[in-house]
Every structure is written in C-alpha cells, then in structure tokens.
Amino acid sequence: TYGPLLYLAYVPFELIWPWSGRWDNLPAAHAAAAVFDAACILLLFLIGRRLRGTALGVVLVYAWVSYPFTIYATNSGVNDALPAALVLAAIWAHGRPAARGAFSMAAGLTKFAPLALLPLMAGHALGRRPGRALGRFTLGAAAVAGAAAALVLLEHDPGVVLDRTIGFQFGRDAPFSLWGFYGGGWEIAQRVVQVAVVVFAVAVAFVPRRDDVVGLAALAGAILAGLQLATTYWFYTYLVWVAPLALIALLARLPAPAAAPAPAAALRPAPGGTARAPARSRPPAAVPSSG
Secondary structure, X not given: OOOHHHHHHHXXXXXXXXXXXXXXXXXXXXXXXXXXXXXXXXXHHHHHHHHHOHHHHHHHHHHHHHOHHHHXXXXXXXXXXXXXXXXXXXXXXXXXXXXXXXXXXXXXXXXXXXXXXXXXXXXXXXXXXXXXXHHHHHHHHHHHHHHHHHHHHOOOOHHHHHXXXXXXXXXXXXXOOHHHHHOOOXXXXXXXXXXXXXXXXXXXXXXXXXXXXXXXXXXXXXXXXXXXXXXXXXXXXXXXXXXXXXXXXXHOOOOOOOOOOOOHHHHOEOOOOOEOOOOOXXXXXXXXXXX
C-alpha cells in the first residue's frame, strides 16, 4: 500500500528481529519507529545549529520530543516519522540540488504525500545557473526513482503495483477527516479543496517567495497540511509529517536572545588602579524623571 522504499527501510530491522509468524510484540516495527524518530531528532538539531547555532538545535529537538503526537507515533510503532525524516534531510541538503532531489523523491516513495513537494524543492535556490541546478535536482530524483522502480517492476506488473499502492490510497476511507466523518454530499467541496492544494503546490515553484530554509520549511509544511485537509483518509500520526516543518518555520524566525551582560572581569581595576568602564560609542541618553 506504500512506496517501495518504505518496505526496504524495514529490511535491516527484520533481519535483526525476524517475524515469529504470529502477531507478537513486533520488535522490528518498534525498533524501526524508534530509529525513524531518532533520525528526525538528529536532523532537527543539525538544521537548527546551521540556522542559529546549538541553542536553536536544542530547542527544536526539545519541541519535537515533547510534542504528544511524535511520542504517540513512536510508541505505536508506525512509520510516519520516516517520510518526515527524509523531508528534513532534503531541507538540510537544501544547497545541494542533487541531494535535495534524491531525498525529496525518497520521501515520496515511502508515503506518497511528499511527492507534492517536488515542484517546491525543484525551484528552491536555483542561483545564477538555474538550468544546471534544476538538472542536478532532476538527476538526483530520477536516480532514486529508478532504483525504487527496479525493486518492484522487475518482479511485478506495473498495473498491479499502481493498483495496490496509489489506487488503494485513493480508495481509503476513515472517519477522522471531515470528508470521511460526514460521508457523501461533500464531494464538490472536497474537489475544490483538492484542486486548490494542487494549484498551490505547483505555483510555489514559479511565484516569487522567501528562498531560504525557513521559507522552504514553511511552504513544505503548508503543502503537506493542505494535502491532509484534502484527503478522505487521515490519521493522527500524519501530524508528524507537518510538525518538524512547522517547528522550523515558527522557531527559527524568532529574534535572537539579548546579548549577555559584560562579564565582571571587564570591570576589574586596571594596572594603574582605576576601574575600566565598558566602552561606549556615545554617552547614554538621559532618562526623564517621572515627577
């Protein structure tokens, strides 16, 4: 039901903790979920440290591990932190088009929703040579797509693969979304929302925008949130896809903390016996009295 890279990611864990043949504690699935969660933690720290130093990296990590739905996803043993980690990897590699393309495609070939980020990721930071950067992005994405296709198309008919993956996803239903809860009668409204999300996801590749890491994370989060609002099947753990992008967009744009006061050593007496006052470019402004 998912992309081929999602199943490939479970192979190492299954080799270490093979399935017993019955519904047991599923140690391989829980170990995989813990590793996917740890990957998000590491990438959030690296992105935060690159943007504003170690302090922001620690804040992003703390916000992630204390968010109830990331804890819920890990404790449930689900796989939703994996596409989140791959999208974060694409943002971390934002300055390298080939790596950004590879990670973006890999995220979309685990769960299909991140495929909607490809236009945004392709149009990011093209620089003075947009054709060359776009070509590298395309090569990176195509390499991952080709490797994933080789995993399944050499053994299975393409029609069967599409029917059991994307076809199955389009037919899923759940009572946790607006459309699933109220059932029929909302088809036109849902189509309007879906078209709006698709237009937005494509348009961000062409319209002027904030072309930095914070802007990239904000738009990627908006696209994934829009997709979740537009689909009939939704579950709580899908919030994990959007959470790290929202954290970067919100926390990385806050003003830097005020500078620390001058250390006491700066006010020690000089060799001549006179205390040194902190240097100022001009006298302090007079403070008007309240009386």
